[in-house]
Amino acid sequence: MSLSVSPVQSAKGRKARATYLHGADSPQAIEAGRDLAASLIEQYIEKVVASAPPLSEEQRDRLASLLRTAGPTPKVLRRPRSIDERIAAGGDAT
Numbered sequence: 001m002s003l004s005v006s007p008v009q010s011a012k013g014r015k016a017r018a019t020y021l022h023g024a025d026s027p028q029a030i031e032a033g034r035d036l037a038a039s040l041i042e043q044y045i046e047k048v049v050a051s052a053p054p055l056s057e058e059q060r061d062r063l064a065s066l067l068r069t070a071g072p073t074p075k076v077l078r079r080p081r082s083i084d085e086r087i088a089a090g091g092d093a094t
Contacts, residue, residue, distance in 0.1 A: 008043055011036040 015032035021030045
């Protein structure tokens with residue numbers, strides 16, 4: 001008997017591992033987070049498409065253009081951890 005792991009579960013594991021090994025702000029963790037987001041979006045789209053009536057070509061093109069034009073998402077803001085980080089971010093040491 002073989003166990004199958006969904007793409008979302010696999011992506012969650014890769015993100016957790018990258019965060020644990022390299023830190024939450026590392027390029028590896030950021031890329032793994034992006035992969036996890038893509039897996040979740042893909043899973044949701046598959047679910048919605050399976051339950052929806054067939055779309056027209058125009059509707060499909062409009063939806064596809066949303067994905068093609070999606071720019072980078074803003075980085076999640078977090079509180080600077082040290083005085084040096086606060087100063088580097090343009091703040092003061094207080």
